[in-house]
Amino acid sequence: MGIEFGYHLEMAVRSLRRNPMLTTLMIVAVALGIGACMTTLTALHVLSGDPLPGRSQQLYMPRLEPRSKDSGEEVLPYQLTWTDGMALLHAARGTHQALMLGGSATIYPDDPASDAFIAPARYTSADFFPMFDVPLQFGQGWAAADDENRAHVAVISDALNQRLFAGENSVGRSIKVNETSFRVIGVMLPWRPIPHFYDLSVGDYAKAEDIYLPLTSARTAHLPRDGGIECWSGGSGDEENMEAAPCVWLQFWVQLDDAAAVAAYRTFLDGYVREQHAAGRYEQLVPTALTGVRGLLDERKVVPGDVRLQFWLAAAFFVVCLVNTVGLMLAKFMRRAGELGVRRALGASRRDIFAQLVVEAGIIGLAGGVLGLGLAWVGLLLVRINPDRSAQLAHLDVPMLVTTFVLSILASMLAGLFPAWRACQVPPGLHLKSQ
Amino acid sequence: MLDIRPILSTLHRHKVTAVLLVLEIALTCAIVCNAVFLVRQRLDWMQMSSGVDEAHVVDVRPVAMGGTLESHGRIEETLASLRNIPGVEQVSLMNQIPLGKESWNAGIKLDPNVVAPAMHVANYYGDNAIPTLGGQIEEGRDFRPDEYAWLDDITSGRTDVVIPHVVIVTRFVADQLFHGHALGKVLYLDDIPMRIIGVTRNIVRPNVFDRATTYGSIFLPVHMTEGLGATYVMRTKPGQGDSVIKAAAAKLRELDPNRVILSKRHFSEVRDAFFASDRAMANLLVGVCVALLVITALGIVGLASFWVSQRRRQIGVRRALGATRRDVLRYFQTENFLLATMGIALGMVMAYGINIVLMVHYELPRLPAAYLPMGAIVLWALGQIAVWAPAHRASNVPPVEATRGN
Numbered sequence: 001m002g003i004e005f006g007y008h009l010e011m012a013v014r015s016l017r018r019n020p021m022l023t024t025l026m027i028v029a030v031a032l033g034i035g036a037c038m039t040t041l042t043a044l045h046v047l048s049g050d051p052l053p054g055r056s057q058q059l060y061m062p063r064l065e066p067r068s069k070d071s072g073e074e075v076l077p078y079q080l081t082w083t084d085g086m087a088l089l090h091a092a093r094g095t096h097q098a099l100m101l102g103g104s105a106t107i108y109p110d111d112p113a114s115d116a117f118i119a120p121a122r123y124t125s126a127d128f129f130p131m132f133d134v135p136l137q138f139g140q141g142w143a144a145a146d147d148e149n150r151a152h153v154a155v156i157s158d159a160l161n162q163r164l165f166a167g168e169n170s171v172g173r174s175i176k177v178n179e180t181s182f183r184v185i186g187v188m189l190p191w192r193p194i195p196h197f198y199d200l201s202v203g204d205y206a207k208a209e210d211i212y213l214p215l216t217s218a219r220t221a222h223l224p225r226d227g228g229i230e231c232w233s234g235g236s237g238d239e240e241n242m243e244a245a246p247c248v249w250l251q252f253w254v255q256l257d258d259a260a261a262v263a264a265y266r267t268f269l270d271g272y273v274r275e276q277h278a279a280g281r282y283e284q285l286v287p288t289a290l291t292g293v294r295g296l297l298d299e300r301k302v303v304p305g306d307v308r309l310q311f312w313l314a315a316a317f318f319v320v321c322l323v324n325t326v327g328l329m330l331a332k333f334m335r336r337a338g339e340l341g342v343r344r345a346l347g348a349s350r351r352d353i354f355a356q357l358v359v360e361a362g363i364i365g366l367a368g369g370v371l372g373l374g375l376a377w378v379g380l381l382l383v384r385i386n387p388d389r390s391a392q393l394a395h396l397d398v399p400m401l402v403t404t405f406v407l408s409i410l411a412s413m414l415a416g417l418f419p420a421w422r423a424c425q426v427p428p429g430l431h432l433k434s435q
Numbered sequence: 436m437l438d439i440r441p442i443l444s445t446l447h448r449h450k451v452t453a454v455l456l457v458l459e460i461a462l463t464c465a466i467v468c469n470a471v472f473l474v475r476q477r478l479d480w481m482q483m484s485s486g487v488d489e490a491h492v493v494d495v496r497p498v499a500m501g502g503t504l505e506s507h508g509r510i511e512e513t514l515a516s517l518r519n520i521p522g523v524e525q526v527s528l529m530n531q532i533p534l535g536k537e538s539w540n541a542g543i544k545l546d547p548n549v550v551a552p553a554m555h556v557a558n559y560y561g562d563n564a565i566p567t568l569g570g571q572i573e574e575g576r577d578f579r580p581d582e583y584a585w586l587d588d589i590t591s592g593r594t595d596v597v598i599p600h601v602v603i604v605t606r607f608v609a610d611q612l613f614h615g616h617a618l619g620k621v622l623y624l625d626d627i628p629m630r631i632i633g634v635t636r637n638i639v640r641p642n643v644f645d646r647a648t649t650y651g652s653i654f655l656p657v658h659m660t661e662g663l664g665a666t667y668v669m670r671t672k673p674g675q676g677d678s679v680i681k682a683a684a685a686k687l688r689e690l691d692p693n694r695v696i697l698s699k700r701h702f703s704e705v706r707d708a709f710f711a712s713d714r715a716m717a718n719l720l721v722g723v724c725v726a727l728l729v730i731t732a733l734g735i736v737g738l739a740s741f742w743v744s745q746r747r748r749q750i751g752v753r754r755a756l757g758a759t760r761r762d763v764l765r766y767f768q769t770e771n772f773l774l775a776t777m778g779i780a781l782g783m784v785m786a787y788g789i790n791i792v793l794m795v796h797y798e799l800p801r802l803p804a805a806y807l808p809m810g811a812i813v814l815w816a817l818g819q820i821a822v823w824a825p826a827h828r829a830s831n832v833p834p835v836e837a838t839r840g841n
Contacts, residue, residue: 025737029730036723069550118498118695224662233625238590305797306716313470313723320462320727324734327455331741422451 005359008352012360015336022332023364026325030368033321034408035375036314041403042376043383043394044311047205048303051193055133056293058095058255060262062088062269065286066248066276068233076289077230078200078296079248083281089125093268094254094261096131100124101250102202102227103218105211108176109164119160119210120202120226121177123218129155129186131255132198139171139186142214150217155186160210175211180221182213194393195302197293199251201228204302205393215250225249256290266290318411325364325415333357333423341426350424357423361416362409369408376404442770445749449742453774456738460778460814463731465785468810469793470720472802477717481710483649485533485702486605486638488569491524492702493676494532495683496666497694507585510660513690514562517667520682522675528659529561529668530586531641532702533568533652534709537664538642543653544623545612553612555648557640558624560586560657565603565635567670573606575618575633578656585658599656603633607650629655666698676701728817735821739767743829750829751836760830767826768819775818779811786810 016023050056063076064084080088085099105121128134129141134155142153154175161170170184196206213223222239227249235246242249256262269288276282291299333340340353376396383394446453510528517526530539539560542552561567565577584599602622609617609631617631637650659665667687671679684696707714743750750763758766790802 021740022737025733029733032726032730036726236590238587240591304712306712309473309797310716310719313466313720316462316466317723317727320459320466321730323455323459323462324730324737327452327459327734328737330452330455331738335741335744418451 008356008359009363011356012363015360016363019332019335022328026328026332026364027367027371029321029324029328030365030408030412031371031375033318034368034372034404034411035379037318037407038372038376038396038400038404039379039383040307040311040314042380042396042400044303044307045400046194046394047307048297049194051195051197051293052132055255056197058257059131059293060094060254060256060265060290061292061296062252062254062265063289063291064269064273065284065288066246066282068246068283076286077248078251078300079228079230080250080252081246081248082243082250084276085250085252087272088252088254091268091272093265094256096127097252097254098125098128098131099215099250099252100128100198101215101218101225102199102209103223103225105177105213105223107160107164107211110176120207121211121213121218121223122199122209123213123215123223123225125215127255128212131253132193134191135189136186137189138169139184141186141212147214147216150220151214152180152182152217152221153185153214154182155188155212156184157188157208157210158190161187177211177213178221178223180217180223182211182217195297197297197302198253199227200296200300200302202226204300219243262290322411322415325412326418329361329364329416329419330422333419337423337426340423344426354420354424357420358413358416361420362413364416365409365412366405368412369405372408373401373404439769439773442766442773445746446770446774452738452741456735456774457778457781459731459734460775460818461781461785463727464779464782464810464814465789467724467727467813468782468786468802468806469789470724471810472790472806473793473799474717474720474724476799477713477720480646481713481717483639484637485706486568486570486636486650487533487702488670489702489706491671491673491676492568492668493671493680493683493700494529494666494668494702494705495680495687495699496664496697497661497687498697499661499691499693499695507658507660509691510658513667513687516686516690517669517683520669520679520686522672522679523669523683524672525563525567525670527561527564527567527668528661528665529559529564529567530657530659530663530665531557531559532666532668532705533639533641534643534705535641536708538640541624541653543608543612544626547623547626547628553622554608554651555645556608556651556653557642559638559652559654560659561668562658564654564668565638567668568638569670570638571636572603572633573636574609575603575631577603577633578654583656583658585660587660589657598627600627600629601632601656602629603635603654604631605635605637605650605652607637607648608653609634611651624653624655728813731814732817732821735771735818736825739771739822739825740828743767743825743832746829747832747836750832751834751838754832754834755837763830763832764826767822767829771818771822771826772815775815779814782810782814783807 052059061078063078064080065076066081066084067073067077089097089099101123103121103123104118106116106118108116125147126142126144129136134141137158141155142151146153156170156175161167164170164175165173170187173184174181175184192208195204196202196208229247229249231245231247233246238245254265256265266288269290273282273285273288277285297303343353380394380396514526514528517523531537539558540555541558542555545553562583565572578601582599582601584597589598602624604617609615612622613620617634620631621628622631623629635654638652639649640652643649667683669679669683680699680701684699687694687696753763786802786807790799793799794801
């Protein structure tokens with residue numbers, strides 16, 4: 001078998017070299033199709049990925065309707081009021097739950113020579129770290145007691161640790177944020193959920209934040225907040241009254257490990273809403289919702305429609321390239337009818353000829369794949385210089401690399417099946433006679 | 436055209452390759468028609484008028500490092516200093532700018548007792564916002580100085596602050612909600628009645644998420660404070676944008692060393708950023724169309740070359756029987772024309788099929804019929820160009836070829 005395959009390979013390479021123009025045309029067609037397909041498929045693969053593999057299936061966003069009747073909105077808000085957020089946090093009905101808010105922290109480095117700078121911050125509660133499985137290189141996250149005590153503690157990103165402390169273990173050091181000093185108790189490893197699912201209002205593909213502070217402490221220290229806010233009944237974004245304002249402005253996530261926990265949480269949420277309605281806090285009694293990560297990304301249409309359209313366009317392009325390749329292969333194989341007839345007459349079986357031609361198609365696929373990979377690489381380079389921020393994440397990874405070759409070889413061999421079969425139908429004697 | 440019958444009978448013997456070629460032309464025709472249509476849509480959208488005097492508007496957005504600047508006196512002082520910069524015509528501290536990324540929105544109602552808002556609009560705040568943007572009041576008047584109130588006073592809930600009760604709407608809002616007669620009418624914002632004192636020429640909203648309300652904007656007499664994304668917008672004299680941006684950034688830092696300049700832009704940059712992904716998509720579509728046409732052309736060259744080399748003897752016989760070179764050339768050109776016509780016919784059906792899918796999934800309008808004849812002409816021309824070299828080679832086949840064995 002090994003020898004036979006080697007022979008087929010040799011014959012195939014010879015025949016490909018005999019007809020460079022048709023061979024080049026086929027390789028270029030396959031390469032262009034593969035290049036376009038892989039560029040768009042990679043972009044789609046990256047942008048529609050799972051932000052926290054292994055964990056995101058257990059994360060849910062509880063959604064309530066605290067707004068007045070006249071808000072006229074039909075979709076439940078994606079954020080909570082302070083009152084509701086604190087109530088759900090303290091009820092602690094999930095495995096983990098965290099209330100959070102985006103913000104921007106002005107950081108004053110110890111070194112008086114360096115300028116202050118503004119870093120994206122997240123004000124959250126203790127469970128953020130275990131719930132999102134945040135990897136830490138030094139120290140740890142804070143405890144629920146720190147939230148209650150409004151402790152001045154901080155967890156910082158690897159990037160901020162590099163910037164402020166040259167990457168060394170900075171646990172125990174302090175950072176001045178606006179007017180307040182916070183003690184570093186944890187340093188994260190590089191971490192970036194894609195998309196930024198836990199707060200889409202700061203950008204669908206925003207980077208993870210650089211500094212994490214207890215929400216209660218951040219509010220006490222009057223740190224500026226960022227992100228979306230929606231008010232009703234004359235409520236406004238006035239900082240002094242935010243905690244009591246009729247506005248939704250906080251994100252809340254809960255970890256529920258199995259279907260029973262989800263069902264129990266639903267019951268709890270419905271009960272909570274009925275209580276609020278009975279107490280007169282809620283004007284409307286609207287069914288609650290528990291939205292999962294995937295559901296949220298779909299509902300908010302996080303993956304840009306253009307990216308899907310591009311993928312379908314590239315797929316159609318690939319089909320045209322393949323149809324083209326089938327035609328060219330047919331031409332190439334049929335042109336050798338004479339030679340094939342001789343080989344048949346000399347005792348080669350149909351199977352032998354068929355196998356050799358399919359191997360030939362596979363080689364075209366391989367060559368097209370190599371060239372196509374180069375094109376995909378250039379394509380992604382072009383995608384990344386595109387000013388649209390979401391596109392800059394698109395990189396070719398190992399699974400996509402393997403997919404490129406497998407797809408290219410498979411598609412070419414598939415394209416070669418029919419031409420090879422037709423070429424095998426050549427009767428052995430016919431061409432001998434005519435020569 | 437006398438060649439059609441022999442061509443058809445020859446093609447009949449090359450059924451599979453002929454069918455593949457027709458299929459390739461059809462797919463290319465269908466995809467290119469739709470792609471060009473998509474490009475046209477994007478270009479139309481990108482040429483949308485913003486209502487802003489784009490060549491002369493710049494903005495500089497500061498952010499204060501140690502807490503936001505809320506002192507009213509300091510804001511007025513800053514505005515006055517910026518107004519004194521040479522080349523500046525108008526200055527406003529606005530909460531948002533047209534086609535910007537962040538937006539302030541509100542639901543407006545015509546009847547306070549109706550639950551749902553009549554329209555969602557972007558609400559612009561800032562002194563002299565309309566003249567600064569280069570907008571034009573078409574009906575009524577601009578705000579009077581005594582009608583303005585400070586944003587932080589309004590949101591603080593203080594009872595002694597007079598909340599403005601006047602509003603200026605765009606032509607679009609006036610037409611949609613008041614059948615064009617908006618002046619003097621009342622609309623409700625958060626259940627507060629607001630009298631419409633002016634109608635401005637359309638000014639686009641920031642962060643357009645629904646193209647049906649692109650121009651759904653209103654202006655309120657509110658003095659903005661710094662922070663919350665507020666930005667200093669300036670209208671400059673012709674050609675002075677660069678120097679104004681530089682001077683304004685320097686002035687802002689000089690007045691308050693705590694300020695960091697977050698961004699300084701010409702309006703053209705705001706516009707470019709807003710349409711960046713549309714432009715990228717249009718370029719990509721054009722690229723795919725060109726690549727498709729090239730691939731199809733190469734396919735035609737490849738197959739035509741193959742046919743020519745297979746039919747050398749047949750061509751030789753025809754030449755021996757008196758066919759001229761021109762006749763042979765025309766034979767292959769007619770053959771290609773027939774194949775292209777079949778491909779185009781099938782391609783048009785497919786083009787409409789793809790268009791229907793796009794209409795369902797991407798809310799696209801129907802493909803205008805004019806695209807089909809244009810697509811047909813392009814593909815006919817492409818086929819003729821691609822087939823020329825092989826056909827020319829065929830016409831050079833000598834009549835003596837007829838006597839060869841194979």
